Amino acid sequence: QKEVEQNSGPLSVPEGAIASLNCTYSDRVSQSFFWYRQYSGKSPELIMSIYSNGDKEDGRFTAQLNKASQYVSLLIRDSQPSDSATYLCAVFSGGYNKLIFGAGTRLAVHP
Amino acid sequence: NAGVTQTPKFQVLKTGQSMTLQCAQDMNHNSMYWYRQDPGMGLRLIYYSASEGTTDKGEVPNGYNVSRLNKREFSLRLESAAPSQTSVYFCASSEVGRVDQPQHFGDGTRLSIL
Numbered sequence: 027q028k029e030v031e032q033n034s035g036p037l038s039v040p041e042g043a044i045a046s047l048n049c050t051y052s053d054r055v056s057q058s059f060f061w062y063r064q065y066s067g068k069s070p071e072l073i074m075s076i077y078s079n080g081d082k083e084d085g086r087f088t089a090q091l092n093k094a095s096q097y098v099s100l101l102i103r104d105s106q107p108s109d110s111a112t113y114l115c116a117v118f119s120g121g122y123n124k125l126i127f128g129a130g131t132r133l134a135v136h137p
Numbered sequence: 138n139a140g141v142t143q144t145p146k147f148q149v150l151k152t153g154q155s156m157t158l159q160c161a162q163d164m165n166h167n168s169m170y171w172y173r174q175d176p177g178m179g180l181r182l183i184y185y186s187a188s189e190g191t192t193d194k195g196e197v198p199n200g201y202n203v204s205r206l207n208k209r210e211f212s213l214r215l216e217s218a219a220p221s222q223t224s225v226y227f228c229a230s231s232e233v234g235r236v237d238q239p240q241h242f243g244d245g246t247r248l249s250i251l
Contacts, residue, residue: 030179034177058238060239068244068245069227069242069243069244069245070180070227070242071242072239072240072241075239114179114180116180124182124185124195124196125182125240127172127179127180127181128179129177129178129179130179
């Protein structure tokens with residue numbers, strides 16, 4: 027089992043729809059969770075961080091964390107073609123004392 | 138507003154050659170990291186430096202060495218390049234000496250080894 031798992035996609039959504047990206051992790055003592063966006067050929071860019079159970083909203087982005095079920099998700103409302111990118115989930119693993127990245131989910135928003 | 142600067146951006150090497158990837162940050166961050174990114178495998182940590190004067194191995198350290206030259210600079214060296222080291226290399230930094238803080242990435246070095 028991979029430490030951080032994401033569906034590789036592509037996840038295809040129409041413009042204006044809600045895109046839902048999911049991530050599961052294996053280390054139960056993980057404390058910090060991050061979502062990065064990476065455009066093709068570019069570097070990862072931090073878009074959200076979440077540390078407590080529940081929802082955290084920032085503009086069109088909402089991160090959701092459920093530590094009991096060991097998953098974290100990212101919702102993108104009113105999706106735009108400019109949101110088309112790969113989204114990387116990253117989890118700080120207390121057991122390994124490092125940030126572990128999932129392989130990423132590719133999102134395609136079509137007009 | 139440079140952030141994290143990596144050089145070079147592209148490099149082609151022959152098997153057995155050596156080279157050093159350079160990384161510098163101007164955000165006064167304590168911690169710096171080197172990752173490699175391969176298709177379908179996400180980012181894998183090669184080495185990190187929690188603070189000036191310290192370095193530690195990450196997930197895939199074999200074939201690499203690092204130097205934390207000062208607080209700003211963290212270099213990655215390939216002593217004898219192998220085709221398996223063809224990858225995109227990212228340097229990152231974070232504010233405090235803990236890896237649970239958000240990391241800020243450089244633009245990457247695209248390295249091909251023939």
